[in-house]
Amino acid sequence: xxxxxxxxxxxxxxxxxxxxxxxxxxxxxxxxxxxxxxxxxxxxxxxxxxxxxxxxxxxxxxxxxxxxxxxxxxxxxxxxxxxxxxxxxxxxxxxxxxxxxxxxxxxxxxxxxxxxxxxxxxxxxxxxxxxxxxxxxxxxxxxxxxxxxxxxxxxxxxxxxxxxxxxxxxxxxxxxxxxxxxxxxxxxxxxxxxxxxxxxxxxxxxxxxxxxxxxxxxxxxxxxxxxxxxxxxxxxxxxxxxxxxxxxxxxxxxxxxxxxxxxxxxxxxxxxxxxxxxx
Amino acid sequence: xxxxxxxxxxxxxxxxxxxxxxxxxxxxxxxxxxxxxxxxxxxxxxxxxxxxxxxxxxxxxxxxxxxxxxxxxxxxxxxxxxxxxxxxxxxxxxxxxxxxxxxxxxxxxxxxxxxxxxxxxxxxxxxxxxxxxxxxxxxxxxxxxxxxxxxxxxxxxxxxxxxxxxxxxxxxxxxxxxxxxxxxxxxxxxxxxxxxxxxxxxxxxxxxxxxxxxxxxxxxxxxxxxxxxxxxxxxxxxxxxxxxxxxxxxxxxxxxxxxxxxxxxxxxxxxxxxxxxxxxxxxxxxxxxxxxxxxxxxxxxxxxxxxxxxxxxxxxxxxxxxxxxxxxxxxxxxxxxxxxxxxxxxxxxxxxxxxxxxxxxxxxxxxxxxxxxxxxxxxxxxxxxxxxxxxxxxxxxxxxxxxxxxxxxxxxxxxxxxxxxxxxxxxxxxxxxxxxxxxxxxxxxxxxxxxxxxxxxxxxxxxxxxxxxxxxxxxxx
Numbered sequence: 195x196x197x198x199x200x201x202x203x204x205x206x207x208x209x210x211x212x213x214x215x216x217x218x219x220x221x222x223x224x225x226x227x228x229x230x231x232x233x234x235x236x237x238x239x240x241x242x243x244x245x246x247x248x249x250x251x252x253x254x255x256x257x258x259x260x261x262x263x264x265x266x267x268x269x270x271x272x273x274x275x276x277x278x279x280x281x282x283x284x285x286x287x288x289x290x291x292x293x294x295x296x297x298x299x300x301x302x303x304x305x306x307x308x309x310x311x312x313x314x315x316x317x318x319x320x321x322x323x324x325x326x327x328x329x330x331x332x333x334x335x336x337x338x339x340x341x342x343x344x345x346x347x348x349x350x351x352x353x354x355x356x357x358x359x360x361x362x363x364x365x366x367x368x369x370x371x372x373x374x375x376x377x378x379x380x381x382x383x384x385x386x387x388x389x390x391x392x393x394x395x396x397x398x399x400x401x402x403x404x405x406x407x408x409x410x411x412x413x414x415x416x417x418x419x420x421x422x423x424x425x426x427x428x429x430x431x432x433x434x435x436x437x438x439x440x441x442x443x444x445x446x447x448x449x450x451x452x453x454x455x456x457x458x459x460x461x462x463x464x465x466x467x468x469x470x471x472x473x
Numbered sequence: 474x475x476x477x478x479x480x481x482x483x484x485x486x487x488x489x490x491x492x493x494x495x496x497x498x499x500x501x502x503x504x505x506x507x508x509x510x511x512x513x514x515x516x517x518x519x520x521x522x523x524x525x526x527x528x529x530x531x532x533x534x535x536x537x538x539x540x541x542x543x544x545x546x547x548x549x550x551x552x553x554x555x556x557x558x559x560x561x562x563x564x565x566x567x568x569x570x571x572x573x574x575x576x577x578x579x580x581x582x583x584x585x586x587x588x589x590x591x592x593x594x595x596x597x598x599x600x601x602x603x604x605x606x607x608x609x610x611x612x613x614x615x616x617x618x619x620x621x622x623x624x625x626x627x628x629x630x631x632x633x634x635x636x637x638x639x640x641x642x643x644x645x646x647x648x649x650x651x652x653x654x655x656x657x658x659x660x661x662x663x664x665x666x667x668x669x670x671x672x673x674x675x676x677x678x679x680x681x682x683x684x685x686x687x688x689x690x691x692x693x694x695x696x697x698x699x700x701x702x703x704x705x706x707x708x709x710x711x712x713x714x715x716x717x718x719x720x721x722x723x724x725x726x727x728x729x730x731x732x733x734x735x736x737x738x739x740x741x742x743x744x745x746x747x748x749x750x751x752x753x754x755x756x757x758x759x760x761x762x763x764x765x766x767x768x769x770x771x772x773x774x775x776x777x778x779x780x781x782x783x784x785x786x787x788x789x790x791x792x793x794x795x796x797x798x799x800x801x802x803x804x805x806x807x808x809x810x811x812x813x814x815x816x817x818x819x820x821x822x823x824x825x826x827x828x829x830x831x832x833x834x835x836x837x838x839x840x841x842x843x844x845x846x847x848x849x850x851x852x853x854x855x856x857x858x859x860x861x862x863x864x865x866x867x868x869x870x871x872x873x874x875x876x877x878x879x880x881x882x883x884x885x886x887x888x889x890x891x892x893x894x895x896x897x898x899x900x901x902x903x904x905x906x907x908x909x910x911x912x913x914x915x916x917x918x919x920x921x922x923x924x925x926x927x928x929x930x931x932x933x934x935x936x937x938x939x940x941x942x943x944x945x946x947x948x949x950x
Contacts, residue, residue, distance in 0.1 A: 355684060355686055358659070358663070359686075359688075362653065362654075362656075362688075387650075388650070389646075389647055389649075389650030389692050389693060390650065390675065390690065390691045390692040390693045391690075391691045392688070392689065392690045392691070393687075393688070393689040393690075393691075394686065394687075394688050394689075395686065395687040395688075395689070396685070396686055397685040397686075397687075399685065400684045400685040400686060401684050401685075402684045402685075402686070
């Protein structure tokens with residue numbers, strides 16, 4: 195249900211206006227990357243990109259294209275700001291986040307510009323709430339320099355199979371070891387916990403495997419604590435692409451379908467565990 | 474020697490096409506080059522060539538084709554080659570390993586869950602008679618064993634006993650590392666095959682799941698002394714065999730928090746009621762009592778009237794398992810103080826739970842608000858005459874048993890019995906005085922099973938050889 199036009203008088207002052215009929219289309223995606231308090235928002239005419247980072251080793255990005263929004267107006271080429279993601283999610287769910295069908299929370303997100311708060315207009319069932327969240331100076335997101343030309347191994351899996359594996363992973367293990375190889379074992383997730391080791395093997399001809407392109411055998415270890423937040427994105431997604439490059443950096447890209455069937459992407463970049471490589 | 478006269482009277486049986494391995498008789502014949510064709514009337518029959526040289530057929534050249542076919546079908550069932558194949562399956566091989574199909578994984582997983590309710594550690598014991606999974610609780614007052622016979626597995630290979638005579642592997646795993654591998658609702662849907670093997674210091678579990686996914690878990694185990702309980706079930710005076718759902722339906726009425734229940738048996742009925750200590754505000758608790766008529770049991774034997782009190786929590790696992798497999802539950806017990814054994818079995822598995830019971834000299838029963846006090850302080854089993862309880866609402870049994878007036882007996886006033894199940898015995902036989910003792914039949918299995926197995930020695934301490942009473946050796950569980 196579109197919001198009333200009460201704020202249209204200020205329209206010309208906003209550098210960014212984004213409207214959604216269903217705020218859940220945004221909040222669900224943001225929950226998948228909400229492992230830290232602060233998020234960097236970058237808006238371009240193509241859409242919205244939200245970045246969350248952890249200890250310079252992990253970066254999560256959520257991409258919501260402009261087409262997902264009912265209205266997406268941007269006056270500059272790049273608008274960037276940083277907000278507290280936890281607060282933003284609380285505001286998006288301010289009406290309690292009920293899942294009664296047919297009852298949707300509408301959202302209008304407005305940003306005047308540098309130094310101004312991010313204004314959210316939320317409406318459900320005729321009740322309107324206005325939230326103003328302070329913004330901060332956007333930090334520069336780390337560039338992991340992960341480009342397609344350096345990718346050595348790439349695998350696209352259906353999320354079903356990985357969801358089960360990730361939910362069963364031995365949490366006493368400090369690392370998750372990912373082995374990708376053109377020969378046996380084609381794609382293997384391994385943990386080394388207190389009680390012993392566990393290996394999850396996915397053959398390249400499995401029906402869960404949509405694409406298998408591995409050029410050389412690579413085994414990399416990643417800290418379990420860093421990869422744990424990605425399970426939220428995995429739970430929402432229907433497909434996941436796992437890529438490693440020559441340096442052992444990991445890229446996980448999740449294809450997420452929102453409530454209206456539109457596609458958004460969430461990606462995670464992770465550094466390999468340096469200590470393990472020294473051993 | 475075949476009596477051709479008799480055979481000539483036999484009609485040729487109509488054979489289904491698949492009865493002979495390798496040869497097909499029927500509309501879709503698969504004729505191999507070396508088969509011999511024999512024409513009889515309009516039909517042509519094919520036999521493998523070796524059959525023509527079979528001695529018993531040679532001597533009876535006059536046999537008709539149908540009769541030969543019949544004889545061939547019988548002989549292939551009993552062929553020595555097939556016998557050899559079957560024996561090989563059961564023979565001991567070089568590796569410890571067993572393979573199961575996906576359906577069996579469910580039973581295995583349920584067994585692990587049932588054992589998990591008891592203790593924190595799981596003992597895995599590959600034996601010639603099967604793979605035994607055992608568990609004991611921390612107080613050593615409850616023991617459970619699930620034995621899967623080799624028939625349960627598609628393949629069961631054991632390192633031959635002669636190679637490592639006294640050093641059979643006894644491995645102990647932490648329950649928390651094995652339980653998450655068997656998530657019950659999902660495991661039967663996803664796992665197609667399951668392989669478990671025990672090597673030097675690892676238990677390897679391989680789950681072959683749908684879509685070609687293979688999950689391998691290598692668990693380190695601790696070598697430990699074997700865990701085994703010795704329980705002479707054949708010496709128990711009281712034996713019950715209850716249909717699968719009966720006991721689990723009964724225990725359903727007790728709240729999950731109910732720790733202990735009392736099972737009373739007499740010639741007239743069996744009753745279950747909740748157990749609680751005196752003086753703990755017992756009047757404020759809900760008292761539940763259910764009675765069953767002996768007819769509700771498949772087998773009912775009462776040697777001595779008794780009331781036994783044991784921990785219900787540890788039994789629930791087995792009852793759930795029995796219900797899911799529709800297996801009747803056998804109960805073996807004696808007087809209060811002696812352990813009670815619950816067991817289930819079918820062709821491929823046996824499961825037992827042995828629980829210690831409270832030993833007490835005083836009787837207990839829920840008091841009624843209209844009760845008249847009794848003077849007697851003797852144990853309940855000596856009270857014979859049932860008495861009427863007025864003012865107590867009785868609920869008709871859904872099983873159709875007649876409504877029985879429960880016996881009334883009251884608390885003796887003097888002695889306060891301590892709560893809980895007491896400590897496991899370490900030394901000698903308990904004195905019959907008011908001290909509350911749980912006796913238990915455990916004995917760590919030492920390599921020489923020669924000594925007369927004493928029913929009162931406890932698990933875990935293999936060096937203890939307290940020989941108190943001589944009892945005839947019963948088969949270990």
